[in-house]
Amino acid sequence: MAILLQTGIFLHEKIMYPEETVLTVFALFLGMITGSFLNVVAWRIPRGESIVYPRSRCTSCGVLIRWYDNIPILSWFILRGRCRNCGEHFSFRYALVELITGLLLAGIMLKYGAGILFIRDVVFLSLLVCVILTDIDHWIILDSVSIGGAVAGIVFSILPGGIGIIRSVSTAAAAFLLFFLIRQLSKQILKKKPGYAIAPEGHEDETDEFQGGMGWGDIKLAAMIGAFLGPSATVVALFIAFLTGALTGIAAMIAGRNRRIPIPFGPFLALGAAVSLFIGQEIWSLYLTIGLSY
Numbered sequence: 001m002a003i004l005l006q007t008g009i010f011l012h013e014k015i016m017y018p019e020e021t022v023l024t025v026f027a028l029f030l031g032m033i034t035g036s037f038l039n040v041v042a043w044r045i046p047r048g049e050s051i052v053y054p055r056s057r058c059t060s061c062g063v064l065i066r067w068y069d070n071i072p073i074l075s076w077f078i079l080r081g082r083c084r085n086c087g088e089h090f091s092f093r094y095a096l097v098e099l100i101t102g103l104l105l106a107g108i109m110l111k112y113g114a115g116i117l118f119i120r121d122v123v124f125l126s127l128l129v130c131v132i133l134t135d136i137d138h139w140i141i142l143d144s145v146s147i148g149g150a151v152a153g154i155v156f157s158i159l160p161g162g163i164g165i166i167r168s169v170s171t172a173a174a175a176f177l178l179f180f181l182i183r184q185l186s187k188q189i190l191k192k193k194p195g196y197a198i199a200p201e202g203h204e205d206e207t208d209e210f211q212g213g214m215g216w217g218d219i220k221l222a223a224m225i226g227a228f229l230g231p232s233a234t235v236v237a238l239f240i241a242f243l244t245g246a247l248t249g250i251a252a253m254i255a256g257r258n259r260r261i262p263i264p265f266g267p268f269l270a271l272g273a274a275v276s277l278f279i280g281q282e283i284w285s286l287y288l289t290i291g292l293s294y
């Protein structure tokens with residue numbers, strides 16, 4: 001009894017005293033499990049498979065992956081990135097996604113603490129990670145992620161501490177319109193060169209779609225980001241997206257990449273949104289300070 005009581009006090013102190021540490025470690029593990037789930041989502045949904053059933057199997061030999069071989073990050077290192085049954089190599093990317101998602105959630109917990117806003121940011125970051133994976137692999141941004149995400153962003157805006165429904169909806173609409181205009185303009189400009197772009201594998205019948213550079217997926221994603229972030233942080237997110245996108249395009253050209261092969265823009269939007277979620281207000285304030293001092 002005394003031991004139980006002591007343990008209780010010990011746990012109590014542990015939670016009360018370095019509360020932040022406990023919560024951050026919790027967020028780290030939650031993030032690694034979330035990342036593991038996102039790997040499954042990004043693999044299965046574009047292939048039209050269910051995300052709940054069946055359980056994970058080796059994509060090479062089809063053997064069921066045991067729970068102890070499915071521990072985020074750890075299993076990858078224990079098995080040295082190979083299937084226990086057939087030895088098929090699993091990409092390090094799976095472990096990397098788990099690690100990055102874990103660090104993102106830990107960062108959010110450190111910055112904003114536990115509460116509804118933490119749940120909102122977990123949802124937002126999960127959607128962004130999903131965008132990056134499916135857009136890089138399949139040139140797809142799922143509607144359930146972009147449109148579903150926009151609805152989620154609006155719902156979270158009404159909850160305590162949220163940005164408010166008017167800011168959420170109006171920013172989503174403005175971002176949608178801006179990207180739609182960019183699409184129309186770039187289509188007009190690039191119209192002179194039909195068949196210029198080389199459509200990626202699996203999208204050969206949509207060559208025209210890759211002519212303008214801005215797909216419908218990007219437009220809906222911009223609206224989703226606006227719904228979550230509100231006006232100033234969205235401006236920062238889009239600025240980072242266009243800047244990093246342009247720099248990557250230039251770097252790819254210098255490295256000798258064929259100009260006709262497009263680069264997906266979704267990952268840059270997702271990156272900009274994630275950076276803005278952490279330091280968007282700081283960048284915005286800095287911008288205002290510099291702007292006002294002139």
Ligand SMILES: [Zn+2]
Pocket residue numbers: 058059060061062063083084085086087088
């Ligand atoms: Zn296998």
